Amino acid sequence: MSWQVIEKDGQKIRVAVHRDKRGTWISHQGIVTLVANDSGRQKSKQAENIIEAPMTGKIVSIEVEPGEQVEEGVVLIIMEAMKMEYRLKAPIAGQVDKVQCEAGELVDLGKTLVSLK
């Protein structure tokens, strides 16, 4: 993290900047922007077959098994967070390659849950 002082129209502005694997976080006057890394963005485009946890939460159930053929839109995993249920669906059609989570498990944002091939 660093504070950077920049100038705009004669005004000196202090901005907080933090870089991590997701990108560059910038905070100014209560507004926070995350500028994603180039590399991060490309990865997410290529990785349509990887289903990651879109949030922090609990795995309620796993609806598919490795080897199973799934259509696009089929529910793969049911997660729960903030007392609400979410259905993670297959973004593409394919075969379930690996299931990398268990029912009842608490997972953090970004963890790989299922991969398709």
Next chain:
Amino acid sequence: MKVLVANRGEIACRIFKSLRQEEMQSVAIYAPDETEAEHTLMADVAIALQGERPYLNGEQILSIAKENKVDAIHPGYGYLSENAEFAEQCLEAGITFIGPSAEAMRLLGNKAKARALAESQNIPVVPGAQACQSVEQAQELAQSLTYPLLLKAAAGGGGKGMRLVQDAKALPQGFAAAQHEALNAFGDDQVLLEQWIHPARHIEVQILSDGENVIALGERECSLQRRYQKIVEESPAPGANDELRQKLFDAAKTIVKAAAYKNAGTVEFLVGPNNDFYFLEVNTRLQVEHPVSEYCFGVDLVAWQLAIAQGAQIDFEPQSNGHAIEVRINAEAPYSGFLPQSGDVAHLDWPNHPFVRIDTGVREGNQISSHYDPMIAKMIAWGDTRTQAIARLKGALQQTTILGVETNQTFLLDVLEQEFFTQGQTFTTTIEEKSWERPQIDEDILAQIPTGQGVHTKSSGQQEQASPFTTLNGFRVGP
């Protein structure tokens, strides 16, 4: 008095502050992954818990309490705070449970019993709200109500499994779906059918009772919610006039007296478009948003809880002054369905303003993990007027820096600036009915910050579209 705080995070820290000021001894308990958490470091003694979900392990907590010869246990909110069995076990062990009696908790904690108690005291309740076993039964009940109606899981809470039914034609299908959801979510397919109150405000009364004297420390409006959880709370309620306020105070005091309730508590109401109000429930504990009332009434509610537990009498007439507003700063993604976030709080910088209070249990470098609540802090501002309180809260939010984990800071600031908010037009569905767009840092400023993209050219609005949320469906129904 020596008090064990059976909680963690900001509320444990909050209670330790009062214990220190009241010159009482304190004992903290902590989970294996919280050896250096803020609450662990604030007590005179900190004892390690073992096993899974340790803050819910009443047996273990009681044995620590006995070993350390504590006089009382403060449960905070959540965890064991509304567990009547635990309150009973404390009593049997000769330890004071800082809260109401197990009997009062059982009576008010059960929604059906609490509702019956309110009705017996002539306090209005939401029409309907009866368990239906079959579609036929639901259709019969629906005849005495006016569409749209609300279906919800009898065993539910937090908005899960709620479903709005627009007309009689949609009832059979809606009922079947609600039953299915209730069974999946709670293992119980009982469904309640009730009148949908819309637009509604959520207004609650803070009460304090020593068993004989019951006082109302004003009301709080907590209408602004997302996923049925409050994010902005204030007192006095912009949606209440003096007449309604008095009716709510009277109703709250009546129900609390009828339950022989002792300690601090909150009576929640739904207020409809014609100042019609309906009893919802009693929270038999300290509430997250209690600082709002503390600011307006100049009292320390935790200190009063401690005093009442030691037999003190309430000896003052509550006097309110000014306006206070609280926002909950959560690790969540407000522009992607408010999904909880986790990660390391790499940078944390709080402002220090007169009339702004920050209650937190998080320090810079701490991890926000999936094991606990995603709330990072509560920020509360007080002002002579509502306008002044809003300005102070905005100023403090603008000077807060939290980096490394996404939070709703920017969103809260956006809410405080909306016309509906400054005009007090706040209803339980306001947040979700509006479409929100992420405010961006000025392009001229962004352009001067080197990022991983080399030179930053365009704001990162497209991030949201590229995220996996497009394949995500929350079941989010009802109002």
